[in-house]
Amino acid sequence: MSVAVYERDTSSAIRTQGYRISLKDNGAKALHACLPTHLFDLAVATSIRSATRMVFMDTQLRPKFAKPIPPIEPGLAGFGVNRLTLREILLTGVEDIVHFGKTFDHYEELGDEGVRAHFADGSSVEGTLLVGADGTHSPVRRQLVPDAAVDNLGWAVYGKTPLTDDLLAATPDELIDTFNRVIAADGAAISIATCRTASPAPEPLTDIPGYLSWTMSAAGPPPGGPSPHELHELATATVVDWAPAVRRIVAEADVPATFLLAITSAQPVTPWQAPAVTLLGDAVHTMSPGRGDGANIALRDAQVLADLLPLGRSSAAAKAEYERQMLHYGFAAVAASREHPFAPFRPR
Ligand SMILES: Cc1cc2nc3c(=O)[nH]c(=O)nc-3n(C[C@H](O)[C@H](O)[C@H](O)COP(=O)(O)OP(=O)(O)OC[C@H]3O[C@@H](n4cnc5c(N)ncnc54)[C@H](O)[C@@H]3O)c2cc1C
Numbered sequence: 641m642s643v644a645v646y647e648r649d650t651s652s653a654i655r656t657q658g659y660r661i662s663l664k665d666n667g668a669k670a671l672h673a674c675l676p677t678h679l680f681d682l683a684v685a686t687s688i689r690s691a692t693r694m695v696f697m698d699t700q701l702r703p704k705f706a707k708p709i710p711p712i713e714p715g716l717a718g719f720g721v722n723r724l725t726l727r728e729i730l731l732t733g734v735e736d737i738v739h740f741g742k743t744f745d746h747y748e749e750l751g752d753e754g755v756r757a758h759f760a761d762g763s764s765v766e767g768t769l770l771v772g773a774d775g776t777h778s779p780v781r782r783q784l785v786p787d788a789a790v791d792n793l794g795w796a797v798y799g800k801t802p803l804t805d806d807l808l809a810a811t812p813d814e815l816i817d818t819f820n821r822v823i824a825a826d827g828a829a830i831s832i833a834t835c836r837t838a839s840p841a842p843e844p845l846t847d848i849p850g851y852l853s854w855t856m857s858a859a860g861p862p863p864g865g866p867s868p869h870e871l872h873e874l875a876t877a878t879v880v881d882w883a884p885a886v887r888r889i890v891a892e893a894d895v896p897a898t899f900l901l902a903i904t905s906a907q908p909v910t911p912w913q914a915p916a917v918t919l920l921g922d923a924v925h926t927m928s929p930g931r932g933d934g935a936n937i938a939l940r941d942a943q944v945l946a947d948l949l950p951l952g953r954s955s956a957a958a959k960a961e962y963e964r965q966m967l968h969y970g971f972a973a974v975a976a977s978r979e980h981p982f983a984p985f986r987p988r
Contacts, residue, residue, distance in 0.1 A: 641949065644767070645734075646742035646759065648774075652727050653846070659798065659853045660688050660835045661726060664718045667936030670943035672716060676733070683729050686841045688720035689834070691819040699824045699882040701814055709819065722848045725841055744774060746783055747917060755916040769955050770917045771945070773938075776904050778923035785912050793903040793928055793978075795862035796855050797871045800897040801889050803836060803850035811885050815852075822886060828858040828878050832889060852889055855901075868898040903928050905978055908971050911963060915956050918963060920945065925970035927977035937973045941966050 663671065672680045690712065696705040712718060731738060743760040747770055750756055754768040772780025781788055801807070814820060815832050823829045836850030856875045863874055872895045879886050906926045921938030944965055948958040 643737055644765065645738045646744060646757065646765070647738060647740050648743040650741045652731055652740075653724070659723055659800070660720045660833060661723055661935045662718070662720045662932045663939070664932070664936050665716060667939045668716050668718045670936070670939035673943045674939070674946060675729075679729050679732055682732075682842075682845075683721055683726060684714050684719055685839070686721065686725050686729075686837055686845065687714045688722065688837055689817060690714070690720060691834075692817050693814075694819045695814045696821050696823065697814060699822060699879075699886070701812060701822065701883045701885065703814065704823075706814075720835070722835065722837070724848060725845055728845050744772075744779055747780065749914060749916060768916065769949075769959060771920050772917065772923045773920040774923050776922045776926040778919065780917065781909075781919055781923050784914055784917050784919065785909050788909045788924075789907040790926060791905045791907060793905050794857065795903060796857045796901045797875050798899050798901050799854045799856070799872065799875060799890065799893045801852040801854065801893045803834070803852055804892075807852075807888070807892060810888065815885060815889070822882065824878075824882070826859055828856070830854055830856045830875075830879065830882075830886060830890075832886075851894075854889060854893075856890075862900060862902070866900060868896050871898045871900055906971075906974055908974075909967065911967065915959075918945075918959050920966075924966070925974050927974040929977075931973075931977045933973045933977055937970055940969070 671683065675683075691709050692711065694705075694707050694709055695703055697703050741761075742763075745758045745760050747758065748756045748764075750766065754766060755770045756764050756766045757770055758764045770780065772778050772784065774780055776790065808816065815834075817834045819831075819833075821829055821831045832852050832854045834850070835848075835853050837848070841847045854875075856878060858874075858878050863870065866874070872890075872893060875890050875893075875898070876887075879890050904926050905928050906924065909924055920941040922934060925937065927934050927937075941962075945958075945962045948962050949955065
């Protein structure tokens with residue numbers, strides 16, 4: 641099959657905020673099925689050390705609940721990966737088919753001839769099947785299923801703090817290599833994920849020095865249109881009387897890397913009829929990151945679609961079967977993400 645990818649970012653390195661994606665066994669297996677073995681092995685080799693314990697604490701870091709997380713060997717059972725590293729690995733060997741700086745605008749159905757995609761720069765391209773993998777605010781979905789609705793469940797502030805030797809030595813064990821949550825009586829909370837790889841990423845991958853990725857949510861409406869600096873001030877004010885170790889992590893953050901994240905969740909989408917257009921990933925079933933399923937399900941979509949397309953059937957039959965399966969398991973995952981009791985970003 642001849643394939644082309646059109647991406648609005650101008651390059652793979654455009655988003656510098658590094659946070660991890662945790663792949664479970666379903667996502668890892670889908671990635672393994674979609675990638676040449678050496679690239680899957682590279683993703684495993686550059687994976688982030690996994691958490692060893694789950695610890696929930698009060699703001700003075702007194703544990704309220706703790707349990708060990710059974711160790712898993714990074715691989716098909718799952719692993720964590722830096723987002724930029726995964727992106728660079730996914731791009732390896734397909735550089736010629738990925739066109740950066742191309743913002744999709746709308747499509748035009750051509751009957752038996754397929755579909756034509758139009759871009760913001762006035763250019764267009766024709767193909768047999770258009771796969772909208774354009775994220776939560778998907779313009780492909782907007783045109784394909786205009787009544788599809790996405791709920792806003794809340795918000796969180798994302799921050800990143802470089803993990804220096806000094807900071808590591810000063811940070812209590814409860815906050816390092818754990819799946820943790822520090823919760824205040826008023827519902828404000830912070831989770832701090834240790835993101836460090838076992839060894840540096842080999843050339844030509846970008847090496848990403850260790851960092852702490854923290855997520856803060858608080859009561860009340862989200863701050864409107866804030867700058868990274870204002871978001872960092874909000875986080876600083878929220879933890880002002882919390883344990884010194886938490887205050888220090890927020891204080892030493894890379895302030896420009898702070899950003900506000902809207903937590904969204906798609907309402908079920910009714911099947912669509914367009915014969916040459918489909919959707920994949922967050923574009924159709926965006927969900928709260930509470931259970932860490934979104935990327936796993938997006939990878940599964942890619943595997944299912946790739947498996948079905950070359951069956952020798954018509955692309956329309958493969959597409960219909962893909963949509964039947966994907967809408968079923970995709971929205972089951974959305975429903976689970978709404979119910980998960982440990983969802984770190986539940987609105988309060
Ligand atoms: C903070 C956070 C943490 C998360 N952690 C996890 C986790 O641990 N595990 C997990 O499984 N999931 C996690 N998720 C969810 C996961 O990130 C998403 O489900 C996943 O990225 C979806 O992939 P996607 O390719 O469908 O969409 P995206 O990753 O959103 O990619 C869409 C792409 O389309 C491009 N695009 C958008 N509009 C256009 C346009 N008009 N023209 C051209 N290109 C366009 C975008 O630039 C982008 O590159 C997390 C999400 C967040 C926000």
